Amino acid sequence: MSSASFSEQSSDDPALDRIGPALSRLRRRTPASSKDLSRNLVLNVIADAPGETTVGGLAAEMGVAQPVASRTVAACIAEGLLRRTASQSDGRRTVLELTEHGETERSRFAAEQRRAFEEITATWSSEEQIQFACLLDRYGADATAWSRRQAASRD
Template identity: 35%
Template sequence: MDDGGPALFRLVRYWSRRWARGVALETGDDASVPQHVLVVDAVDALRRTGGEVTIGQVARQLGLDRSGASRMVAAAAEKGYLEQRRAHSDARRSVVALTAAGQDLLDQSHQWQRAKFVELTAGWSSSDRATFARYLERLARDVEA
């Protein structure tokens, strides 16, 4: 029997909160950084699909209701990681974008994630590590599509 599903969800459960907290500890920033990392990462994922990023899209990306996502976006904007402005296409809508500080936080997050991947697969051959990385990237692309 293929136990990939349960194994995947054990990993998801384990890492769902640890990666953002790990970035926060390494940046030496305040306790709210984990939520900022989550929302900045969501905004980045959405911006890569093209177009303006709305709070409703951020809510769907994070699996939250709109008001929860709106509070997270506002808190990240207050810290300087995101900016909110009126949409070009509809002035009644608000859109969200990364700031330079948000990009720095995202870069630190990705650096931490890469280091953890190397650490977790340190006993693997370089071929196994590369194959697993390709499969993870493929799964992520499929899920995002």
């Protein structure tokens, strides 16, 4: 099936209208507390960012105001999860890095999320679990690229 005919056929499928609410439910069901959710998001954004991450860049990536990102970063620094360092490309800028403890916490969150995924999908075949995981990972990567293109077109 060509991509044009697939696009025409799938655009009327009511399953596509359920994507937004489903993704919202996924976000609400991850780590146990809102504190964990925020820390996990910050740690993943910084770890996955290409190059150096500033508080402003973190705020843009998270879709929050800079003061919100700054408070979250301050809490993560106080907990030993992040550190501020001088940029290697511009010593006047301060960038964020994960500490060893931050890497450990990021791994712990990932393990908790995997256990939750395995429990939630216990009735799925292993092929379905792997296919969903691969597609969700691909969706996340494509969503990040799309978001960066959107931000670049606004600049």
